[in-house]
Amino acid sequence: MTNSPDRPDLVAIAAEAELEVGYAETARAGAGALDDPSAVLATAELGYYEAELTSLREAATSLSAWEQLPE
Numbered sequence: 892m893t894n895s896p897d898r899p900d901l902v903a904i905a906a907e908a909e910l911e912v913g914y915a916e917t918a919r920a921g922a923g924a925l926d927d928p929s930a931v932l933a934t935a936e937l938g939y940y941e942a943e944l945t946s947l948r949e950a951a952t953s954l955s956a957w958e959q960l961p962e
Contacts, residue, residue, distance in 0.1 A: 901955035908948035915941040 919937040 901951040905948045905951040908944045912941055912944045915944060
């Protein structure tokens with residue numbers, strides 16, 4: 892995921908995070924009834940994972956946009 896040895900490929904990181912967010916949303920939607928304690932825990936964990944991925948995607952997108960600015 893790098894476009895040079897020193898710099899991460901931020902666009903690729905953002906795209907991969909977006910894909911993983913979709914997987915987490917799909918898994919969370921099928922987690923089961925909220926009266927099942929294991930389903931509640933799984934839903935909470937997936938929500939946390941989704942939030943982390945969303946933050947990663949937004950950070951990578953912002954940094955990529957910043958890097959594209961003329962010097």
